[in-house]
Amino acid sequence: MTRHAGDTGLSLRCVACGTARAATLLYRCPACGGILEVERPRPVSGRWRRGDFVSDAVTLGEGETPLRQVPPALLAPDFHGNLFLKDETRNPSGSFKDRLVAAALTRALEMGATGIVSASSGNAGAAAACYAANAGVPAIVCCPEATPHGKLAQILAYGAALERVPGHYGNSFARAMALAGEKGYVNLTTTYLNPYGVDALRLVGQEIAEDLSGDTPDWIVIPTSSGPLVKGVHQGFADRGGAMPKLVAAQSEGCAPIARAFVEGSAEVRPWENPKTIASGISDPLTTYPFEGSHTLALVRDSGGQGVALADDAIRAAMHDLARRAGLFAEPTGAASLAAARRLFADGAIAATDTIVCIVTGHGFKDFAAFADSGAGP
Ligand SMILES: [Zn+2]
Incomplete structure (x- = not known):
């Protein structure tokens, strides 16, 4: 289909070859098969609004989710910095x-x-x-x-x-x-x-920056499948200019194509062979589009961040602690961010006084079995 989106001021640009195109219904670059991203004129006000991306007829009040500061001990007993949860479970369908x-x-x-x-x-x-x-x-x-x-x-x-x-x-x-x-x-x-769809995720970065009164957190930790949310946060901060937080792609050991490439020092993400994890939301082996993972990895590296692979037990422990110590019932995928922050603190990458935002991507109501199977269920 080549129908146009009307006079929106939007265009599409290939992240691989740079070719620009009209904003039609395209999924990949016709020239090279690369990822397309939306380019849009900066708003006069300097900040994006939901209405720049979503029509009144479609919106159900998504986004503008709370950024909640929680006790630093939720990360680790000897962590004394600032820990925030970006609670994306509040969206209309729970993620x-x-x-x-x-x-x-x-x-x-x-x-x-x-x-x-x-x-x-x-x-x-x-x-x-x-x-x-x-x-x-x-x-x-x-x-x-x-x-x-x-x-x-x-x-x-x-x-x-x-x-x-x-x-x-x-x-x-x-x-x-x-x-x-x-x-x-x-x-x-x-x-x-x-x-x-990916274009609208820049609001996540903008919301975090605004809720921190313009301060840039040291780290933003993001449960990551192919990685559009990493791109959205990166874009949101890039749009504002100034400092970029270190972005962490949190994956499961059972499906960690991006974290594997990060550890190997490779620019090319390879498909994962046999995905198996309780974190169903980040169980994408990138079989036919490993270049999506490579794009995400490049953004992670650009930010000075890391890719981290977590054992299911670490994800489960974070899920329990979010519910029991912060009143936030997340599915395993949503808790992978806290699990990754804990790992990076234990490894010495995160300092004891850093400011960290963990994005909690999906609600625990979605996956009761993960809760029940952990021995904590009814
Ligand atoms: Zn291209």
Whole structure:
């Protein structure tokens, strides 16, 4: 499809070859297959608003989530700095994916979309189903068979057509690509595939900076799959100029393509062979698009940050402590940020007086089994 988004002032630019294009419904650079990013004129006020990305007809009040300071001992007994939680569980369907879906759906509807498709480990599919229901368009969601039941229940509750696809996330991704072509639906998959969704994540960086009164935290720790949220935070701070926080891509030892490449000192992320982790939201092996991981890794390195791979037990411990010591019930993926901050402090990378923001990406209601299986459940 080559329909235009109207007079939005937007254009698309390939991050690999730099080619600029009109803001049509494109998923990859036609010249080289690279990731497309949205370029947009800076707002006169100097700050972005939700309405710059999401229409009144589509929004459900996503974003503008709390940044909450919690006792530093939640990180470690001998940590004495400032610890903040960016609570993305407050979004309408319970994860930060609402931000991407709302923005991507806004552009899709402007371009005449008659339906949407999403490949998802669960949260993006729940967001797509939720926003499609409100907008009155059909949605098809493709999920791996192993997706937590809470996420599947959400997708069905919102009325989307659910396809459970055997195998890992890569298979669901391929199925959604095929379905989008067959049906003529817009693909809202929340990897880097849909540039209009990723574009709105710059608000996350802006919100953190504004809530800290313009101070730049030393670290922002981000549960990371292919990495659009890393890009959004990076973009949000880059838009403001000034200092860039060190960005940490938190992954699970069971699926850590970006963290592996970071440790190896490589610029090229390779697909992960056999993903297996309780953190379903970051279990993307990047099978057919490892270059997305490489782009994220470049942003992490640009910021002076790190890629970190965590054992499921460390993620589980962080999940329990967020709930029991901070009143924040997160799914395992959402707790990976605190687990990574703990690791970096133990390793000596994070200093005892640093300021750290852990982004908590998804709600614990979505994955009761992870809670129950840990021995803490009912
Ligand atoms: Zn290109």
